Amino acid sequence: MRDADSSFSSAPVTWPPAWPFALAPPELDGEYRLTPEDFQVEEQFDFAPEGAGEHLWVWIEKRGINTAEVARLLAASAGVAARDVGFSGLKDRDAVTRQWFSLALPGRALPDGWDANLAERGVRCLEAIRHPRKLKRGVHRGNRFRLRIAGEAAQATQTRERWETLVASGVPNYFGPQRFGPDGRNLHRALSLLARGWRKRQDPQGLLLSSARSYLFNAVLAARVEDGSWGRPLPGDVLNLEGTASRFSVTAVDVETLARAASGDVHPTGPMWGAGELQSDLAVAERERSVADAHPVLSEGIVATGTRQNRRALRVMLQQATWTPAEAGSVWLEFTLPRGAFATAVLRELFCHPTLI
Known part of the structure; x- marks a missing residue:
């Protein structure tokens, strides 16, 4: 296994890099989580x-x-x-x-x-x-968020317009900065551990391994956001049916498939890297392999753990979304996301904040 990823040799200390946005990057500053009560989350089950x-x-x-x-x-x-x-x-x-x-x-x-x-x-x-049974990991359907945002962005018409666009079109399903730790420390620890050879006793909860897989997924998604295809199926894509774990491959994209994607019924997916063959094909698979090849310590180290390939939707839709003006020019945002999706991925599309880059 190679000793280092060239892309990390001169990486900044802070994480993540400023990936492109679904819309033009937001220009106005905003605030969130000024108090714990400003960031409320409730699990939802079936x-x-x-x-x-x-x-x-x-x-x-x-x-x-x-x-x-x-x-x-x-x-x-x-x-x-x-x-x-x-x-x-x-x-x-x-x-x-x-x-x-x-x-x-x-x-x-x-x-x-x-x-x-x-x-x-x-x-x-x-x-x-x-x-009768123990509660197992990952069995909840999703999370309901109630978040208060403040600052100049909360009072601007353009932020409300961005919100309405995101509600209609969805949000790039990035893993949030929480996954990578303060200043990306989890990712850099993962790089070091995978370079030596991952051992469960050194990462008992799999946090570092998850950080590495999340980074590669975000890198694939960033490339699809940059060319505008993060919500549009391409030949060779694996598509995810909204609200389910059902997936299917497409070698050609017809008008019906494009219409289903435009309505939010299906979403392109990206790889959660691991052992086994990519489920995607054609140019989509070539792009995904090129991202992995650019980060050999991460990609090869993940494969060496025996973790199996999986897929994750590149886009997430906001369900039951509301925008409610509140005191002192602030706004309450409410929305539901499927499990595994990050509210910070929504907020980073709305305003500028140091923790959302």
Whole structure:
């Protein structure tokens, strides 16, 4: 394996580079997440706990603490092992978020006062219901966001116009800067680890591996954004059916397929890099391979882990989107995204902010 990626040898310390935008780059400054209450997230599921079973599901609201920390606190409070706590998605620390956790408690209840130490850390239990099974990762349908933006961008007509365009046409489905860590440190740690040979004990949660795969996906998406094809099918694409995990390949693109893409019914996909053959074909596959070839330590290192190829939609649609003017010239944005999509990918299309570049 090669020692370094040439593209990283002179990379800036901050991450990510300023990839092109779906529209002309926003010019106005804006603010968001001035307080945790300005960034609210609620998990959404296609099912509800059944009311009986060996696992107690608790609906948690947290503030100023991340999901993994809550899971550890729940395990200690309930007197169970960390492996007996389940959750579906990771939620931001600097936000007010609501999500389900599960606790394996066959034949017993939670002890009195179990939630006292949680309250001290900004965690509230809103509901508790029994269910037969542990909550597994990635089973929620999506997330509902309620975000307050402020500053000159919030008061500008052009920002509202950009918002309406994004609601109608979708947003490039970039992985947000959270995936790469402050100043891109997770990515640079991933580069170092993959150059040596990835070992699970050095990346037990797969965070660094995920960062590397996310970077390659973003690089493919950036190229498609630059030529305007991020929402338009090309021959050789693998298309994703909106709102489902269904995918199909197209070797030729007809009028019907273009119309379905224009309406947001299907989306081109990009590779989540890994072992195995690319599912795409023709010039689309050539472009994806060229991105991987430009970052050999990342791409070869990912393949060496045995992680299998997968696909992710290049475009994401905002569901049930609203724009509501608020106090002091600010605006509340509300929208639902499928799991794995980032609200910061939406905000970066609306205004300029140092954490959204």
